[in-house]
Amino acid sequence: MVSVQARGLFVTGTDTGVGKTVVAGALGALFRLRGVDVGVMKPVQSGGVREGGHLFSEDSRFLRKAAGVDDDPALVNPYCLEPPASPNVAASISGVQIDLNVITTAFQKLTSLHELLIVEGAGGLLVPITDDFLMADLVVALGLPLVVVARPNLGTINHALLTLRYAQHLGIKTIGTVINGYREEEAGIPEKTSPAIIERLSGVPIIGTLPYLSSVDVSSARLGDLIETAGRSLDIEKLDWGDSDGG
Ligand SMILES: Nc1ncnc2c1ncn2[C@@H]1O[C@H](COP(=O)(O)OP(=O)(O)OP(=O)(O)O)[C@@H](O)[C@H]1O
Numbered sequence: 001m002v003s004v005q006a007r008g009l010f011v012t013g014t015d016t017g018v019g020k021t022v023v024a025g026a027l028g029a030l031f032r033l034r035g036v037d038v039g040v041m042k043p044v045q046s047g048g049v050r051e052g053g054h055l056f057s058e059d060s061r062f063l064r065k066a067a068g069v070d071d072d073p074a075l076v077n078p079y080c081l082e083p084p085a086s087p088n089v090a091a092s093i094s095g096v097q098i099d100l101n102v103i104t105t106a107f108q109k110l111t112s113l114h115e116l117l118i119v120e121g122a123g124g125l126l127v128p129i130t131d132d133f134l135m136a137d138l139v140v141a142l143g144l145p146l147v148v149v150a151r152p153n154l155g156t157i158n159h160a161l162l163t164l165r166y167a168q169h170l171g172i173k174t175i176g177t178v179i180n181g182y183r184e185e186e187a188g189i190p191e192k193t194s195p196a197i198i199e200r201l202s203g204v205p206i207i208g209t210l211p212y213l214s215s216v217d218v219s220s221a222r223l224g225d226l227i228e229t230a231g232r233s234l235d236i237e238k239l240d241w242g243d244s245d246g247g
């Protein structure tokens with residue numbers, strides 16, 4: 001069985017839409033296939049979808065489906081906001097006050113239910129959750145090591161290193177990087193050379209490159225051949241837990 005030396009990991013990205021949900025779901029599925037009891041969490045969703053008067057998080061639904069998790073959606077996603085904006089702005093427009101205690105209470109409950117909790121952020125590390133509390137502050141507060149999702153094309157070295165080095169600057173343990181959405185037919189020099197450069201200049205292992213998969217779609221909860229492909233493309237054994245005990 002794969003070793004899990006922390007009670008969870010936090011999946012962030014170099015940007016919004018970079019593939020955090022797809023990668024977090026894939027990681028959840030891979031750990032489950034190795035016999036780990038996995039939970040998932042999306043603390044704050046903005047751009048929530050309204051269906052029949054009910055607001056729900058597409059990310060939370062995809063994560064639960066990919067990781068095979070049956071937990072209460074309200075626990076997995078404590079805050080779901082409709083405006084597609086940063087959480088602080090979406091909350092303000094919606095007249096919602098984000099209470100960090102609600103997030104940490106749900107987090108503690110989920111970590112008590114599972115061996116490993118995979119938490120997906122929103123946007124990137126410096127997205128405000130409230131006016132003076134950023135996503136990076138939540139990573140620190142939860143005491144989780146970080147996995148960074150980056151895109152494959154030109155510009156990714158800068159974005160990946162900005163995210164990884166800032167996390168390291170804050171004392172956050174960075175345990176792996178995933179390149180997501182690789183298209184062989186479009187791959188040029190940057191796609192082929194960036195992963196090794198990101199790995200060398202961050203000191204963080206690239207645990208794999210996940211290809212673009214037309215069968216996968218978060219908004220319609222389609223897993224397609226994600227799990228099978230992730231099994232070939234991502235190596236969770238490469239995650240560098242170091243001496244982290246997860247706090
Ligand atoms: N490897 C992939 N193959 C095919 N489609 C993908 C892949 N990765 C992501 N997508 C698609 O790209 C879109 C963005 O991906 P995803 O929702 O995972 O990004 P995100 O970083 O979680 O975004 P957000 O910041 O909104 O949470 C989704 O429609 C998803 O289905």
Ligand SMILES: [Mg+2]
Binds near residue numbers: 020021022059120
């Ligand atoms: Mg997402």
